[in-house]
Amino acid sequence: MLKKTSSFTSESRTTLKTLNPTRWSGRILSISAVKLRYLDIIKSLTEIELQSHKKEEREEASSIKKQMCCFEFVFISTMLYKIFTQVNFASNVLQKKNIDLSESVTVLEQVEKNLTDLRSSWEILMIEATALANKWNIQPEFRQKRQPKVKKHFDKLLSDYRFNNSQILFKINVFNVVMNRVLTQISNRFRSMKKINKLFDLLLPKIILS
Structure with a gap:
């Protein structure tokens, strides 16, 4: 575990948060703190890397710093936020004491729509991530990974094509995978709620009163 350094002053109101896996609010607070204090984090990691007398601490700080000083980290931070x-937002609304089933379903459907729109907003996310990378003095380019060489035959199928563009690879292997997983999870977890709401919507107070 890396030690705290003097780089995080008491003057700042935003500090790094310990992730609480049981609360969604903890996740947004954690990623917000990292984005807001990014430069201080890098400064602290550099101090540990240069000044720590423990080899394990120096290696850990160097590894974390390397992972944070790349465009992949910037883009993922933007996407996860x-x-x-x-x-x-959905989590907070669903915890309201006076919420009913119909309102819950409406909120979930809106969140699902917003995330579906985000799934189609690769270009917008790239613009935002690029602006953030420039602010953090990071080259706004995905790292080029070596692709396995494939023997070429005269009857080689198009399905064997290997993408060489690092941006395309990241979009396919990371962005699309994450967004598809999030949308699938939301849809599956609340499918029963939607069915129940549809079956018994006639019993909802607002429907009876109207």
Whole structure:
């Protein structure tokens, strides 16, 4: 575990948060703190890397710093912030004491729609991530990964094509996978709630009163 350094002053109101896996609000607070204090985190990691007398601490600080000083980290931070914002909104609304089943379903459907829109907003996320990368003095380019060489035959099928563009690879292997998983989870977890609401909507107070 890395030690705290003097880089995080008492003057700042935003500090790094310990992730609480049982509360969605903890996730949005954690990613917000990292985004707001990014430069201080890098400064602290650099101090540990240069000044720590423990080899394990120096290696850990160097590894974390390397992972944070790349465009992949910037993009993922931007993407997760938007995902957690939507999920946290739904979580807070569903915890209201006076919420009914119909309102719950409406909120979940809106969040699902917003996340579906986010799934189609790759270009917008790229613009936002690029602006943030420039602010943090990070080259706004995905790292090029070596692709396995495939023997070429005269009857080679198009399905064997290997993408060489790092941006396309990241979109396919990370962005699409994450967004598809989030949408699938939300749809599956609340499918029963939607069915029940549809079956018994005639019993809802607002329907009876109208």
